[in-house]
Amino acid sequence: MKREILFFLLLFSFATATEFEQCAHLLNRTSFGITESSIVSCLEDKNYEATVKRLLDMPQAQEPIPLPDFASGLILPPKKFKKLNAEERKAFNKKRRQQQIALKQWWIKKMLTTSTPFRERMVLFWHNHFTSSIRKVQQPALMYRQIQLFRSYAVGNFAQLLHRIIEDPAMLIYLDNRANRKKHPNENLARELLELFTMGEGHYNEKDIKEVARSLTGYSLDKKRNFRFRKKQHDKGEKIIFGQKGNFDAHQMVDLVLEQNATAIFVVRKFWKAFVSDDPHEQEIDRIASIFRKNRYELKPMLYALFTSSSFTDPSNRGTMVKSPAELTIGTLRTFNRTDFNPKIVMQYCRRLGQDILSPPNVKGWPGGREWINANTLLIRKEFLSRLTRGKEMEKLDDALFRNPLIADSPEEGAAKTLLSIRVFLTPAHRFDATLQTILQHPLYQLK
Amino acid sequence: MNRRTLLKWTALYAAALPFALYGKEAKGAKQRHLILIELKGGNDGLNTLVPYSDPLYYQLRPKISIPKKKLLPLDDSLALHPSMGATKKIYENGDMAIIQGVGYPDPNRSHFRSIEIWDTASGSNQYLDKGWLESLSPKEQAKLQAVILGGEYGPLSGAERGIIKINNIQGFLNQSRHIHAQIYMTGDNDALTHILKTEAEIRQSADILSRYFDKNRALPYPFAKGNFGRQLKVTAQLIRSGIDTPFFKLSLGSFDTHINQKPKQARLLKELSEGIAALRQNLIESGKWKDTVIMTYSEFGRRAAENASRGTDHGTAAPHFVTGGAIKGGLYGDQPPLEHLDKNGDLVYTTDFRSLYRTISEDWLRNSSMHLSGFDKLPLF
Secondary structure (H helix, E strand, O other): OOOOOOOEEEEOOOOOHHHHHHHHHHHHHHHOOHHHHHHHHHOOOHHHHHHHHHHHHOOOOOOOOOOOOOHOOOOHHHHHHHOOOHHHHHHHHHHHHHHHHHHHOOOHHHHHHHOHHHHHHHHHHHHHHHHOHHHHHHHHHHHHHHHHHHHHOOEEEEEHHHHOOOOOOOHHHHHOOOOOOOOOOHHHHHHHHHHHOOOOOOOOOHHHHHHHHHHHOOEEEEEOOOEEEEHOOOEEEEEEEEEEEEEOOOHHHHHHHHHHHHHHHHHHHHHHHHHHHHOOOOHHHHHHHHHHOOOOHHHHHHHHHHHHHHHHHHHHHHOOOOHHHHHHHHHHHHOOOOOOOOHHHHHHHHHOOOOOOOOOOOOOOOOOOOHHOOHHHHHHHHHHHHHHHHHHHHHOOEEEEEEEEOOOOOOOOOHHHHOOOOOEEEEEOOOOHHHHHHHHHHHHHHHH | OOOOOOOOEEEEOOOOOOOOOOOOOOOOOOOEEEEEEEOOOOOOOOEEEEOOOOOHHHHHHOOOOOHHHOOOOOOOOEOOOOOOOHHHHHHHHHEEEEEEEEOOOOOOOOOHHHHHHHOOOOOOOOOOOOOOOOOOOOOOOOOOOEEEEOOOOOOHHEEEEEEEEOOOOHHHHHHHHHOOOEEEEEOOOOOHHHHHHHHHHHHHHHHHHHHOOOOOOOOOOOOOOOOOHHHHHHHHHHHOOOOOOOOEEEEEEOOOOOOOOHHHHHHHHHHHHHHHHHHHHHHHOOOHHHHHHEEEEEEOOEEOOOOOOOOOOOOOOEEEEEEEEEOOEEEEOOOOOOOHHHEEEEEEEEEEEHHHHHHHHHHHHHOEEEEEEEEOOOOOO
């Protein structure tokens, strides 16, 4: 690599945003990076607003990736497990671990190959919002069902999703609601529902948590790990939640939560931090939250407001967020049309980079933002990128995107423009390969 | 509304470093080192430090208890696991403190949550973001604060400066060559600033390591092959080199012995025990042993009664080992009584792990900034 003949001149573009840069920004933030077809479609739209609308109205993808065979059912009913001897248990646990890995790979393959990457990005958002971990849930089939739930509600209705999640088997296991019984309430789900899923700390008190927990008693599972409302375990008594009195069950409780102003604000703030900026802009968040509520928690109008807000589109906002491990790895592979890449290796890199898919560190999810990057992970990020551009691997990269005349006059300019979200002019190396390597190793490539 | 101003960029080529990297090296005071060894998966304490005079021990564990005649007795009620002969020797030399029944109230039996509690020195229902050593790591720029050789950042999570995770020194030096800190910038893109600082960190750490590290210098006492032996070897190389890094974190495991525990735990405890002994020899030889403390920790101990698979399930309190040239050896704390198990059938802790942390931070690291004053110190020094 002939680094010495490359000079970077970093200049800030004072010109108003070009269409290309606006589209590239939107794709970088929402769609696991840029592909040739995605950016060309954007450039063909009437204007930016039309692009955002098209993004949100994505079709239901029909692109079956063969499902892992265990996704449809439990691998072994828990009762039978108890009858196994030590050797059989060992074999069973080994098989289950392999299936957990297979499920992670299946999802990564989906993220790599989908024609609607924004849907998968939203699934990942919900996975990080309504967190559950396969390490506790164990059964791959239940985690699969939960991701499918997120997929069907990806840009649907938050209120409906919340009603569904309190009956989701993986969630009920992850937050111990099976142990939440009339006589012995367990507050785990109740507490996280208020603190992390809906309202955020400071908008309710400990008494509310206890009452919410009571409303959730009896929301449990049957032996086959399907949702089951255990009537006898449910506390039908009167509860006082946020000052309102009634014999609330969990769904009535969820309706009360959705009536609280704090809920829309909290959820929009979470979207803000995922898509717009690490720094919340409270006035804008309030404005978008009121749109969210007015539309009865429909996600599309809220997301439209988010992606067209000037905080999002402002040129100074580009390249100010750190790509998550999934965005860096999967995004790079999509951009270079390397969707054939072994998903297992992607999974391992994501784990080493701190984003073990289906195993968030705790119920708060991945902290994200700048914390993705430390001395260890930055070296691993660069190792991944250099692995893609080493020797024979380089030949497998598809650079048609950079050579598309709609995008730039030269491949070097195309690559710099597409891959780095802050404007960079560079004197190219003798070989385009070397230019690409340098761009991918550039600190700005870590940003979106 | 937009707080961001325009970014101002300047390109700098070649080796100009973004900020002053080296402070003055401290003279006089010797650097103290703390080596943490995480026993990953939850080490079974009852078969590590065995209450062999208690018939209940043999009743609770008909299949996996260790026969009296095989044990290495420390006194007339407690004995070490048969594969811990090397530890017993250190104990007899007076450098090994064994703290019994280390745990915390309202124990959590999830690996992930419980190690988080230990790593952040939190209470059982308290959620903290940063590792307990993070606040203890000095903020001087010119120093490599911590080297993570095994497992996660754990007790150092949240530390931003001077911390690296490496497999071997040469590998890290090779990788870091690809990092070229070439951009000087002002402006308020915090994310980019963070990346540039991290790049500078890597270069700085590599510079420090390459100044100290001499790959041709052999160690007088060899380590066993394997992952843990490698971690110990790098630790020994670095401390012997005179590097002023306070923290090293190692990891051994998995101790999660639900099934057929005996052979697995025996192998791991042998690795641990002989590894610590070899590290001690190397550090004594180079005059660094009195500046070093080694401490083990683990997310939990294991259930007092064995399970049906000749193993043990997740439990609570367990003994831990603290050794070093400055340590007053001996047994500390009390053995949790087997006749008073909690409702889960688990040991009830007798020493809060935060007592141990407070002792280390105040009496070894000379730092009292941790808010652990509610926990009594142990007279280890």
